[in-house]
Amino acid sequence: KAGRRMFPAMRVKIAGLDPHQQYVYHSSKWMVAGNADSPVPPRAYIHPDSLASGDTWMRQVVSFDKLKLTNNELDDQGHIILHSMHKYQPRVHVIRKDFSSELSQNKPVPSGEGVKTFSFPETVFTTVTAYQNQQITRLKIDRNPFAKGFRDSGRNRTGLEAIMETYAFWRPPVRTLTFEDFTNMQKQQGGSTGTSPTTSSTGTPSPSGAA
């Protein structure tokens, strides 16, 4: 019924906007890596602060932590619908609000000048309904405040868990986007099947189901 959040969430910092122009933040397109376009165009998540000035956006770290995923095809609460056991790559769209094309979460992201799209290989992840990897489970329990109830502070730090020590002071990366970087970014867009263990690969479970 309800969706579940991603953890860690996409967090982004941007530079190079016109401080007095209005912008919309859009997180989409939830590409299935290496698949043809799905029959239904995927939903986009419009950042709740949206329609704010470039000045406002640039002054803060933009966090997509309220975004929720679901595997319920009939979801009517605006959650992002994904398929379990698939690999996805989040994208961030920065859309300048000049021509007043009302944008909805279902309409495709507009294109043209004033619309920039970014994506990062390290944020590729695989959706699951049950964790397949004990390291991911521990990472989430140790880092997500809402899972504190499962923390077991006095535990044996054996072999495999030593790896987790690496994450003890790790923080989700905050990338800085500049429009100058954009042309470089484009080249990177094609095949990003990154298996970097740093972020949430094989992590985020897509949540419980239907209405």
Place this chain on the structure above:
Amino acid sequence: KAGRRMFPAMRVKIAGLDPHQQYVYHSSKWMVAGNADSPVPPRAYIHPDSLASGDTWMRQVVSFDKLKLTNNELDDQGHIILHSMHKYQPRVHVIRKDFSSELSQNKPVPSGEGVKTFSFPETVFTTVTAYQNQQITRLKIDRNPFAKGFRDSGRNRTGLEAIMETYAFWRPPVRTLTFEDFTNMQKQQGGSTGTSPTTSSTGTPSPSGAA
């Protein structure tokens, strides 16, 4: 430090908008009844759903329940700053978004065609830091879910409390606004020192103070 909400909150239903036009909901001006304009122009609360189509606004009951009041003159969290022990009358502004005058919570509400202001005598209230009236205290404890901890279901229903029985099934009024009503509304704008015991008169405490 933190502000406190109003209870019950302003709840409003509107009709007569252009379904495809964009509108902003604005709750202000927090007039001190019968006083000259205060030195600092009062803040307005921009409804969080704002910049939505007339269609969207009309389909739902618009609730201002997230609005927070404070008596802290130096508040920097966007709460509405009021003075304790004063009488206020909330107003609702419906602002058509055609000329792109960016509206901020601090800027004065624009005027002209496409901007309609409504207020209701039954929503006049008096700010306090401690309740002066035991009936208000009981009303809030009985009706506000967050005060459930103070409910004492098996209690003596003595004299004064019998009055409260009246409120047992009472719900905050949902008013319907139409632009046709607007001219009538204007006449009512001047002196509304309504002491109707129905709503929150002598109720809402303005919250704890400073940063």
Place this chain on the structure above:
DNA sequence: CAGTTCTCACCTAGGTGTAAAATT
């Protein structure tokens, strides 16, 4: 039986009035 759904104890986050303490 691999994958999914459901329920639950255990958290975070924050909205209540109370009563004591501080302020004026």
Place this chain on the structure above:
DNA sequence: AATTTTACACCTAGGTGAGAACTG
């Protein structure tokens, strides 16, 4: 003495993974 501030117990609301129950 009257009003405001502060700390607090007790709620609502909702985000966790665990583990039992369910599904194909």
